[in-house]
Amino acid sequence: MPTQTRIEVAKDPADLAHRAARWIADLAGRSQDRFAVSLSGGSTPRRLYQLLAEPPFREAMPWNRIHWFWGDERFVPPDHPDSNYRMVREALLSRAPVPAANIHPVETDGDPAMAARAYEQTLKTYYGAETLDPARPLFDVELLGLGPDGHTASLFPGTKVLDERRRWVAEIVGAKPEARITLTYPVLESSRHTAFLVAGGDKREPLARVLAHDRELPAARVQPLGELVWLVDEEAYPDR
Numbered sequence: 001m002p003t004q005t006r007i008e009v010a011k012d013p014a015d016l017a018h019r020a021a022r023w024i025a026d027l028a029g030r031s032q033d034r035f036a037v038s039l040s041g042g043s044t045p046r047r048l049y050q051l052l053a054e055p056p057f058r059e060a061m062p063w064n065r066i067h068w069f070w071g072d073e074r075f076v077p078p079d080h081p082d083s084n085y086r087m088v089r090e091a092l093l094s095r096a097p098v099p100a101a102n103i104h105p106v107e108t109d110g111d112p113a114m115a116a117r118a119y120e121q122t123l124k125t126y127y128g129a130e131t132l133d134p135a136r137p138l139f140d141v142e143l144l145g146l147g148p149d150g151h152t153a154s155l156f157p158g159t160k161v162l163d164e165r166r167r168w169v170a171e172i173v174g175a176k177p178e179a180r181i182t183l184t185y186p187v188l189e190s191s192r193h194t195a196f197l198v199a200g201g202d203k204r205e206p207l208a209r210v211l212a213h214d215r216e217l218p219a220a221r222v223q224p225l226g227e228l229v230w231l232v233d234e235e236a237y238p239d240r
């Protein structure tokens with residue numbers, strides 16, 4: 001079970017983005033060594049990523065020590081409109097002093113299985129070991145989203161990847177029109193501080209089910225090693 005779980009309700013998506021930016025900048029600022037961040041894709045985190053590149057967060061972030069990873073990726077070229085890498089590049093990486101060596105995108109050339117194997121190697125090389133040690137989480141901060149069907153990263157309901165506990169990265173073919181590359185649960189759980197960012201009325205039902213531990217929803221099965229924060233807006237989590 002995560003050491004601690006809490007729910008933080010933001011007024012609206014803008015407030016949610018500010019709260020998340022403060023949370024990340026504070027954690028990164030308090031770290032001493034390199035700092036690994038796993039980014040979620042989709043639309044919710046875009047404003048957060050933009051904020052991190054702007055004052056006051058731009059000045060607060062130790063850019064040279066932060067490494068950027070992706071929790072999942074669509075198997076499309078990096079300049080494709082659906083690319084999570086492209087979204088982060090436009091919102092953050094092209095607007096902040098991020099060393100190129102600190103950016104670790106999923107390479108989407110070759111075929112999905114090759115891309116998954118290559119990204120698994122990227123993670124293992126950064127981590128410096130072939131197996132994850134619960135005492136030494138891979139990520140310092142991990143951001144996750146929640147889909148209307150309760151998916152997170154590219155872990156979709158009813159897919160066999162939900163049972164994958166050996167591989168770090170898997171290719172998902174057939175669940176969506178485009179193939180996906182996703183981190184598996186063991187890697188998503190190897191995180192000191194994990195936050196789900198959830199906004200909008202269309203997430204109200206899946207969020208309620210996840211918070212009620214409905215394991216049919218993949219997001220409900222994420223049990224991070226460290227802190228788990230639900231950063232939600234009032235649309236998604238109406239005051240009870």
Ligand code: 6PG
Binds near residue numbers: 071
């Ligand atoms: C992706 C994401 C995915 C996303 C959820 C929520 O590649 O799409 O990683 O897991 O976080 O689908 O997406 P929204 O924030 O756009 O609602």
